Amino acid sequence: MYSSIEQVLSGYDDRARLSEAFTIPASWYVDSRIGELERLNVFSRTWQLVARTSQLQNPGDFVSTRLTGEPIIVVRGDDAKLRAFYNVCRHHAAAVVTQPCGQATILRCPYHGWKYGLDGSLKGIPEFEGVENFKRADNGLAPIRVDTWECFVFVNLDPNACSLTSFLGGLVRRVAPLGVSKLDYFDSRSYDIHCNWKVFVDNYLDGGYHVPHLHKGLSSVLDYKQYTIENEDRYCLQSSPMVASGEDASTSATRKGERAWYFWQYPNLMINCYQGYMDTNYVIPVDVDHCRVIFDFYFSDVSETRREYNRESVDVGNRVQGEDLGICEDVQRGLKSRAYGAGRLSVRREAGEHLFHRLLAADLKARSAALVDATRVSSL
Ligand code: FES
Ligand SMILES: [Fe+2]
Numbered sequence: 001m002y003s004s005i006e007q008v009l010s011g012y013d014d015r016a017r018l019s020e021a022f023t024i025p026a027s028w029y030v031d032s033r034i035g036e037l038e039r040l041n042v043f044s045r046t047w048q049l050v051a052r053t054s055q056l057q058n059p060g061d062f063v064s065t066r067l068t069g070e071p072i073i074v075v076r077g078d079d080a081k082l083r084a085f086y087n088v089c090r091h092h093a094a095a096v097v098t099q100p101c102g103q104a105t106i107l108r109c110p111y112h113g114w115k116y117g118l119d120g121s122l123k124g125i126p127e128f129e130g131v132e133n134f135k136r137a138d139n140g141l142a143p144i145r146v147d148t149w150e151c152f153v154f155v156n157l158d159p160n161a162c163s164l165t166s167f168l169g170g171l172v173r174r175v176a177p178l179g180v181s182k183l184d185y186f187d188s189r190s191y192d193i194h195c196n197w198k199v200f201v202d203n204y205l206d207g208g209y210h211v212p213h214l215h216k217g218l219s220s221v222l223d224y225k226q227y228t229i230e231n232e233d234r235y236c237l238q239s240s241p242m243v244a245s246g247e248d249a250s251t252s253a254t255r256k257g258e259r260a261w262y263f264w265q266y267p268n269l270m271i272n273c274y275q276g277y278m279d280t281n282y283v284i285p286v287d288v289d290h291c292r293v294i295f296d297f298y299f300s301d302v303s304e305t306r307r308e309y310n311r312e313s314v315d316v317g318n319r320v321q322g323e324d325l326g327i328c329e330d331v332q333r334g335l336k337s338r339a340y341g342a343g344r345l346s347v348r349r350e351a352g353e354h355l356f357h358r359l360l361a362a363d364l365k366a367r368s369a370a371l372v373d374a375t376r377v378s379s380l
Pocket of ligand 2: 203210214215320324
């Protein structure tokens with residue numbers, strides 16, 4: 001039977017208390033109309049991580065990427081100001097920048113050679129004499145909002161969105177004491193997973209519920225009973241005291257300190273910290289059935305002498321991730337089963353998931369009726 005998008009959205013009660021709540025319905029993980037609503041109402045309107053500040057330190061440094069399918073570029077200007085633009089030439093829409101990152105004094109479109117300054121202004125137009133009613137000043141690269149927090153660069157495709165600081169809310173104060181900006185980037189890993197992006201986020205936000213069952217090595221360094229879950233604004237902090245002598249040697253050697261700190265910021269960013277260590281997980285929806293997760297690893301010492309240790313630490317992260325991948329793909333299959341509709345939540349463990357589902361429902365329901373308008377806005 002066909003269900004309208006409004007009927008699908010009404011299948012979740014976002015006012016239910018945690019002790020009474022269900023998860024969002026299985027259909028939200030498999031219906032491509034929900035995926036499209038998320039693209040327009042969530043990923044096109046929230047601050048999204050696109051780069052590290054260390055990649056954009058000097059005038060001319062640039063990073064190009066895609067966000068909700070939109071080609072974008074972030075560039076440090078000659079005036080040291082950070083700017084972001086749609087990476088779309090105003091002539092015939094080619095990508096002006098084709099490398100993922102680098103250094104430039106001018107941005108030159110490879111198609112017909114139009115040139116843009118680092119501030120996005122149109123500088124050079126070959127063989128355009130005689131064109132009438134054309135204003136160079138109106139044909140610069142279209143700007144996008146950009147801002148930084150700690151060592152991260154964010155953009156927001158919505159010109160009317162709140163500031164990055166308001167969006168992050170209490171997360172800013174909570175992360176500050178950890179000194180994450182003192183750490184240096186070391187390496188990245190990318191995982192293509194056959195599951196909806198929300199399955200990965202749910203798995204992250206189950207308050208350690210799966211850790212003793214799925215991650216034996218990691219479990220041995222955490223004091224699982226003391227694991228805490230704290231919801232505020234758009235973030236959830238899961239934290240646990242560490243125990244010194246875990247059973248797994250690699251995990252014990254590379255996951256140290258008083259506490260483990262696991263931050264999630266709505267909708268798709270995780271920041272995991274131990275002493276002298278951070279990894280970020282950035283979850284990208286590919287389609288309703290697939291996502292890609294980018295892990296960036298940072299350490300307090302990335303000198304040559306620490307290379308082997310850091311590599312071992314990345315391998316530990318990689319192993320934990322491998323343990324999560326299989327279960328996420330299993331869950332995606334289960335969500336499609338006629339036997340499953342929605343699940344209940346553990347009050348002790350799954351408050352983070354409850355926050356995620358309520359924030360998402362609010363964004364999807366608030367603007368579902370405006371879907372057609374939103375499509376027009378997103379295409380500028
Ligand atoms: S599309 Fe860029 S110069 Fe023609
Ligand atoms: Fe896990």
